[in-house]
Amino acid sequence: MSIVVLDNVKKSFGAVKVLHGVSFSVAKGQVMALIGASGSGKSTALRCIDRLEQIDSGRIEVCGHQVADPGLDLRKLRLDVGMVFQSYNLFPHLTIEQNIMLGPVSVKRIPRPEAKGIAAEVLAKVGLADKVTAYPEQLSGGQQQRAAIARSLAMQPKVMLFDEVTSALDPKLTGEVLRVIEELARTGMTMIMVTHEMNFARRIADKIVFMHEGKVHEQGGPEILTAPATPELRDFVSNEL
Amino acid sequence: MDTALNPNHIRFLLDGALWTLVLSLMAFVGGGLGGFAVAMGRIAPSRIIRIVVTGYVQLVQGTPLLVIMFVTYFGLPTLGFSISPMFAAGLSMTIYVSAYLGEIWRGAIESVPRAQWEAAECLAMSRAQRMFKVILPQAIRIATPPTVGFSVQIIKNTSLASVVGFVELTRAGQLVNNSIFEPFTIYLIVAGLYFCLCFPVSLLSRRLERTGSARARNLEALSA
């Protein structure tokens, strides 16, 4: 059963056409890697899934929600979808624990003591159990990104979207964030991740979707990275490695 | 009447300074509440609200405070409202301050990165929750130094309330001068008293600005 379906999705920003009919689907528990050159529309596709952008035409279904429906209850959609950004976007005025508790307490109305427990649990999962009282600015980039993942996890989403979450990090910090994502994949979380880490994608993704100029140009299992069918993907892969 | 400056005159001036302080506080509280409404209105999702509030800001910012005082004090009674000088002065200052503080605060809110809104949105927070729990706490930090700085303007601008007969510091100075004709001495004292009211506030403002930029530098150093 598919948790995320995009069907002929089109999106322009003013005169700039960014998505020219994108279609793909992700099944429950699947890990999908969305790859492609800069400007090919990966972030835009991801943002459309969480309705941070509204599409012009086509259909997006996420966990049974018709995402493009103007009358959609956005709150319900976002309770099912977690999103992690390249720039972490932790709330700088709150401690790590407060960052994580904010959603469960204010949105899900979970009592504080219980939310504290959830925070401790997700922080342990990302290896930050000792950073409860730290402020984001006191953490390294890698730690901030893991905290952002924990914040998203605390809402218990059914699908998680990652947009180049390691692009701002050096190789060592990248490694620690990727390990967290890999662990998450092992627990059966459905994930779509935009990434430039080809080796990582090949190792953990069940499905690779290659975007080129606003379209899905090639898709398949991780083997398409070693044996691309199209010259565009072949070029892309050889440039990335 | 004695024609030399005596302790009663000084006491009268100090009373005036007190009323200047009262009017400043009224202006700050009233203008603060109004300013918050203006800031919210300027970034409201509704186009109509945005247009109306923008119009209000432009109108107020394009009108001298003195004229606003005249309109409320001399204009409103012709519509059948009877108002005291204090009410007229307080209302005028509130109108004036709300437009300026509203713009300062709108700027502060808008300077919180869009990504913060989006991160909160992705946590399924409602618009009000995003505003009150995520954006405003950050905007307040940004807005504090310019707000305190503007408070100095508020104190000085209350002197215009003298024209509607509200006996604050400037008016008190005029009255004392009318009886003893020592303008140089009296207005120097008045200036000194204004300085005593304004200086602590501008000192605070400068300190806040310094710690603010030191904080920003630290953050830059950390993220570099």
Ligand SMILES: Nc1ncnc2c1ncn2[C@@H]1O[C@H](COP(=O)(O)OP(=O)(O)OP(=O)(O)O)[C@@H](O)[C@H]1O
């Ligand atoms: N809000 C926007 N307004 C106008 N143009 C936009 C907007 N967002 C994206 N674009 C344009 O859409 C195109 C695709 O952008 P997108 O960010 O989706 O690409 P991407 O594949 O994620 O690239 P990258 O690897 O650099 O992140 C780009 O040409 C970009 O300039």
Ligand SMILES: [Mg+2]
């Ligand atoms: Mg992108």
